[in-house]
Amino acid sequence: MTWLTWRRMSTRFGLPTMAGTDHSILEALANKPAWLPDVMHHQLHIAYQGSRLCNVLGNCEMTADGLLPNPAPIIQMFDTELRAQEARFASCWRNNEYIFFLATKLQLYSFALSTTGLELTNSAERRTEIYSHAYLTAMNLLQSALDLSTELPYWSEHQLRNVIDAVYFLLKLGGASYEFVDEAAAKNTVGQVWQLLRSRSQTEDDHVSRVCSVIEYLSQNPWKRESNVSVKIKSRMAGNLAIDSVWCARNRFSETVRAQRPVDYTSAAGIEKSLDGLDEQPWLSFFGEVVGDWECIFEKMNVESLLGSMDGG
Template sequence: MCRYYTYYHPLFPIAPELPHLLQCYLSQLPLFWTIITIASKTTKENPSIYLALSSAIPKLIEKILHSNGKELWMIQALLLLCCWPLPFGPKSADPSLLYSGLATSSALEIGLHRYKFPSDFTYDEPYDEDRAFMQKKTWLACFILSQHLSTELGVPTCFHIDRTIISALETPDIRIPCVLRDQLRTAYLGFRISNSLGNDILSFSGLSSNRMQLIHLFETDLAAARTVNTGDRDTSGEICFLAVSLQLYSYALEHNIGEGKDNTDDSSRCEILLRGYHAAMELVQIAVTNSFEAPYWTRQIYQSVIHAITFLLKLCSSSAPQLSVIDSPSTRNLISQGWDFLRSGSLMENDHLFRISTLVAYLSKLEEKDPQLPRLSVQSRMSANVMYDAVWRAKQRFSPEVRNMRPADYTTTAVLEELSASWAENVLNEDGLFRHWNSVITNY
């Protein structure tokens, strides 16, 4: 368990030793319970303990939501649950963006963004250097997670850059752990890319009309960041950095409809897509090679692998001669290894990683290819367009009856359809009753 805390410590102001945690946080039981629950995920002796402990977390969140005061420990607990979320099924059931928003608004309310002025937010509160430093780190974590989650969902972040963040970037505090410094720089670079290329105020979809020019400009920033910050970067940090690179290159994919269209020639677009291909391959390779660390990785690592695999699958769906080098046995083999990685992270049937691995398996088997350069049907989800395009395509694996229902959870509805059809066939099929299975499911 102590090893798990070494992964918590760089990003959040939580001590790495259990005795110190007990001393500091015993009075703040919800935070302590959150830490114990997340850490129990790696318990090999009794793997069911994690799911058992997880059942108590919603009550703790309810306590936070109904609390009259905002406390630092509340914000930390919410951020931890964003980093290492409890198991959930469809994406719509993931509360992480809500938790991140609540953490950020609570942090603003108690003045973490103005940590040098505590008495402005709490009457007659004296300035304490240690507490101020803890507040500063927590505020930086609020920004990092807000950016990660917004990128994952393909929506603009509600976070506003302030002097605290800029100061931490310009004049790094040597007390801030190296991993946190690297995560901050990577998140800020992703923030700039997202807002420039995917959140253009002149575009209804958000896509900038001069995306290719901006991609070339940001490549310079990526090259500088890769050489300057290598000393602060661990394995997970390298994956996050490659994810931001892939985030940039994803904007080179063309769209099926014209809004946000640029007039770039195919050769320039192919050059960018090939660089994206190499970034995606490197990202997945690092993840599968270091998969022994996976139980301690945050959701951002898994999401980075998902983005990389869906990007590779999209490139493989094209038979354009300019991209012929991409759909190769080595690419397919690495996608398969990435599928194994995602599937191994699933904790129960039909949780999110289980669903994603099923999606990858389906798309990997599709043989029909588009003779054009790869195009996306989704265009308003920023760099996540490529992932949501894959999700939309994968819905074709469900029956027309299920798709026509447009349920919030296609997987569960499909299971119900199969069960209903099986039940009716076994029990009632002798009389030819219930020939229209859709009516059975609707009334299920």
């Protein structure tokens, strides 16, 4: 369905949906049409909840970044609604629908990562509760994805994005001092998913390869005990965490590349590496030693030509 596609695309880029929820969608949600497959009906319910929570929590007209001030009560309200939805439909979901549902829950919890997110509540217990739910949700999503590893060649871009977002969330939570985080289990899960994603890469520096590079960099020292798990990017709704992770991973590039502020950092880093490699080539050192002395150049070329003819070259 067109609305479902637009909903997923807008979430991917952290933008308000470009297609509103009309009466036909609401009617299909209330009373399933005979022509609508069960899978689409389930996904429509999940997408509708995701659209609602993103618009309420991430598209506020009263703030410059669009984030709703003091969102904790609203997050808790939507969390209750999602739990009710899970209780109603979970027995009918396939693994793909379950992953989509868990990804929607992570979108909800991601709004607690902004610097203005939960600090206004002055409730450490509420923050810990939400983050613990996010940890379990991310772990369940990644484990469900590993269970579908044989279907990896047929994963859609949306499924791939859901898995990547869950990895970013797990790495973010792993950098704070939370007792509910099982570090060994989290590291093992992230490692397995990284290997799985890496196997999908077809060419050097393709999208999946670049994602794996980001995950590898963030995984090098994720358990460094930060005082909070806030994100710096604050204007992309539920896409804040993914964009913040990629933005942070730019530090894996050299200062020279970062100073250039290129459109494509990976390509710029590749060019830099290739140029550095040229400096190590023997033929470059040959010309470098004799630059400006052309007679010496031709003399060496004649000598090498003579030796080559003597060897039958």
